[in-house]
Amino acid sequence: MLNRVRSAVAHLVSSGGVPPPNPKSPDLPNTTSAPPAALPETPKSLPARAGSGTGTGSGAPAKTVDTRASSSRPTFLQLSPGGLRRAEDQAGRAVQSPPDTGRRLPWSTGYAEVINAGKSRHNEDQACCEVVYVEGRRSATGTPKEASRGQGLCFYYWGLFDGHAGGGAADMASRLLHRHIREQLKDLVEILQDPCPPPLCLSSSPGAYNPSHLVGPQSCWSSQKEVTHESLVVGAIENAFQLMDEQMARERRGHQVDGGCCALVVLYLLGKLYVANAGDSRAIIVRNGEIIPMSREFTPETERQRLQLLGFLKPELLGSEFTHLEFPRRVQPKELGQRMLYRDQNMTGWAYKKIEVEDLRFPLVCGEGKKARVMATIGVTRGLGDHNLKVCSSTLPIKPFLSCFPEVQVYDLTQYEHCPDDVLVLGTDGLWDVTSDHEVAATVDRVLSTYEPNDSSRYTAVAQALVLGARGTPRDRGWRLPNNKLGSGDDISVFVIPLGGPGSYS
C-alpha cells in the first residue's frame, strides 16, 4: 500500500516519534463474553478462542490488551522475538504463517503474509481472525434481560487492514473494529433470532428487544418498507466502520494513530457471509472452479465521479489549488485558450473545452491504474484513519474526500452445498497487483489437489503459495516472477477461508 501514498506526504502525518501509550477504548465497555462452545454456531473444530490476534479477543477486557508495538505482527503467528526479526527482514522476505503445531485458526483458515521490499520500515498490513460472542444489551439495572439470557449470538470474523503512511491505523483497526461491530450487534441479538420481520420502531427504554416494546401494530400504516434481518447486519457493519473511524479521529493525538488503512472484513453470522470492503483489497470466492467476486475496489478511478461531485458542491475543499475537472494530462500555462479534453462529475465520456485560468489548477483526480491519485497524494478513496493527511506542502486536508464506509456484499452459505475445495480468498493489493483472479483460482486448485481433503493445513498451504507467487523469487533482490515480470514489492497478506469440509462452520 505504501506505494499508493506519496512518500513525500508521510512526514505531514502527525507522529510524535514517542512510543505509543497504552491506548484505551473508552467507547467499548468491557462486556463479559461467554465462550462460543455453548452456541449452535460453534464449529466442530473450533480452537479455544483461536486466532485472538493480540489478546484483544472477544473475551478479553480492553484494558489488558493494547500493548502491541507498532511493528508487531498478529499474535496468531506466534512469533518469537527471533521470528519477529525474520518476519521484518526486508532482504529475506520470508513468508509467515501460523505454525503447524498449536491452535488452528477457526474453520482451519489459512493465512500467510510477507513484508514489503523496503518501501516502509515495518509491515503496515495487519490481520485479525476472531470468534466473537455478542450478548444482548443489558437492561438499565445492569443485569441481562430475562429474555436474552443464554441467547447471545456468535460471529466469526476475519479482517485484513492495509496500512499506509504509518502502521497505527491498521494496528488499531485490527484490534478494535470487530468490537465496534459487536457493540452494534448487541441491539439486534434477539431481533436477528426472531423469525418475524424486524420491528420498524422500538420503544425508547434501554435493554434488549422485547416484542412488547414494539410501537403500535405495523399494519396500520398505509405504506412501509420491508426491512430484512440481513440489512440490519449490513447497517451494523456500516455504522461500526464509522465509529471506528471516529475513534481514530478522537484518539489520533494521544495514541499515535498514524496513517490510514484499507479494511476488508468478513463476518459469518447466522448462515451468511458478510464481506465488507473499504479500500483496494479484494475478496473472491472460488467455488467449483468458478470465480465469484465478493468486493469492488475503491480508488480515485472507480470513485472519480463521487469525488468530483463533492469538489463541485464544496469548492472550499479544493482550496485555490485544485480543480474538480479531470484532464487526460496536466494542463500547461502555455495552453491557455486552446481546447483540451476534460470530463466533469456528470460525464463518463470526454469532450473538448477551451482552457481557462482555473483549469491550470491541479486536478482533484489524476493518473490511472496504480498511479491514480486524489489531490496528487493518495491512491485509495475509502478506509479508516488519515485524519491528519494533508496535501503535500499545503494545509489542505484530504480526509473530506475519503469515505470510511464499506460496501457490504452478502453470500448465503446455505444456498449451495460447498465442498472442501471451495474457498473465500481475501488479499491486500500486494497480491492482486500481480495476480489475476484466475491465477488465484488456479493456485487454489493446484495446491488443494495435492492435499487430502481432511488435512487442515491445506488452506495455509494455499495462502503461502499465493503470497510466494506474488512476491516472486529474490534474483538478487529484484523480486521477479517466473515470467520475469516484477513481483510485488508491497506488503502482502492473504486469508484462505474454507467454505465446506473439515474445520468449516457446519
Added chain:
Amino acid sequence: MLNRVRSAVAHLVSSGGVPPPNPKSPDLPNTTSAPPAALPETPKSLPARAGSGTGTGSGAPAKTVDTRASSSRPTFLQLSPGGLRRAEDQAGRAVQSPPDTGRRLPWSTGYAEVINAGKSRHNEDQACCEVVYVEGRRSATGTPKEASRGQGLCFYYWGLFDGHAGGGAADMASRLLHRHIREQLKDLVEILQDPCPPPLCLSSSPGAYNPSHLVGPQSCWSSQKEVTHESLVVGAIENAFQLMDEQMARERRGHQVDGGCCALVVLYLLGKLYVANAGDSRAIIVRNGEIIPMSREFTPETERQRLQLLGFLKPELLGSEFTHLEFPRRVQPKELGQRMLYRDQNMTGWAYKKIEVEDLRFPLVCGEGKKARVMATIGVTRGLGDHNLKVCSSTLPIKPFLSCFPEVQVYDLTQYEHCPDDVLVLGTDGLWDVTSDHEVAATVDRVLSTYEPNDSSRYTAVAQALVLGARGTPRDRGWRLPNNKLGSGDDISVFVIPLGGPGSYS
C-alpha cells in the same frame, strides 16, 4: 409516466394556457445537410429521410419545423386528422403504427404506441427516428475546411421521450435532442474517422480538426490517459443532453415547455450502438434468445444515495420541510424519543436511531417500487425539463435533485454476427411495468417466427404485439391482461430495431 408524478403538482408547473408560439432554436444553426445516400454507412433500405418525425429532420432548417401542436403524434405515423382523433381516444386505446404502405423507418424499425387510459388528456410520450448527417465544423470564413469536404458522418437515431406533468418537454426533446447531438459531433467528424488516438489538446482556432492543430508531440508528457473514440461520442451525447436541458430552461416561459420527460435514445455511429438513458424507460437486446440489458432505470430507489448526499451537503435544498434521512415509513410526532430504523447517504443497510424533532420532517426519498418519490412528488430522478417543478404547496424546487445526464452503454455491432431475429427493444415504462424482459423476448420470438425473415413488416408486428400485450383488452375498459392482472393504464411506446437482416445497417 403521469402516474409517477402526483397529479396534485401538475398545476404548479407553469402553463399559461395560451397556444404555444412558434418555438425557435437559437442555439442550433441551420446547417445544411447532405443526403446520407452518399455515405458508406447508408443502409441498403434507407428511405429518403425516413421517419422525419415532425419535419425537423437533419436536413430541415429549424425555422420551418416547430409547429407541432402539443397533442400531435410523430409524423412518421402519418396520421390523418381522423387518425389523430382515434389515436387520442382513451376509451378505444387503438394501437398506432406507421402504415404498411409508404416509407419504412430506417433499418425497417418497428414502432407502436398507445395512449393512456385517461390519466392525462394527451399521450405524453413522444418518439423520433432519424438519419442525421453531420458535417464538419466550418472554418471562420464560412466555407468548409478543405480536409473535411465530403467526409461528413452519418448516424442513425431513435428516441423515446416519456413526458410527465405536461407534454411540452417530451415534444421539444423529440424535435431537438438529435440536433444537439449533431452539433456536439461536428467537432469530432474528422477525429472519429482518423484511426490515430484522439488528440488530447487542439489549437484554439475554429474549424475542423487538422493534424497541424495538434499541440506538441503527445509523447513528451510523462503521464497521460488514453482516450478512445468511443468515449468522445459518449461525451458528445452527455453534453447534448445537458444543452437540451439548458435550452428548455431558457425557453420555458416563452414557449410553454411544460413538464419534463425521460429520454432514452440510441445512436448508431461507425459500427457501434450508443444507448443513452435518463429516466425509467428501458432498452434490451434480444440476441439468439439471450437478453442483454442495455440500460438501467434511474428512480428515487436506485439513486437514493446520490439524492441523500446532495441533501446532506446542501441542506438549503431541503428547506425546513424535508430530511435527507430515509425511514421505512413516515415518522409520527408521538414517536419522538423512540427508536426507528433509518439509513443515510452512506448506508445500504438499516440501523435504529432515536427519533428527534428534525426526523419528523418528510423524507427526501420515500416509498418503494412505482410509489417511490423524491420530495413526495416525482418518481424519476433523471430526464429533461422539470425546471418549474415545485414541491406541492411549496416554493421548493425539485430540479436540483434531478439529473439531466444519461448513462450511456455501448454495444459494438461488429463483434457479433447478428441474424434477422436479433433486435434492440426500446420501451417506455408503460411496457416494462407489466412485462418482464423474458416476456418481451418470448414475444419477439413468437411473432418473428410467424413472418418470413425478409418481411420488413415483422418488426412493426413485434412492436404492436408488445404494446397490445402491455395494454391488455378492454373488459369494460378495465384493461386486463390474459392472467386477469391489470394492464398498463399508462402511455406505451415501443421501438423494435433489427440488428441484422433486411433493412439493417450493413
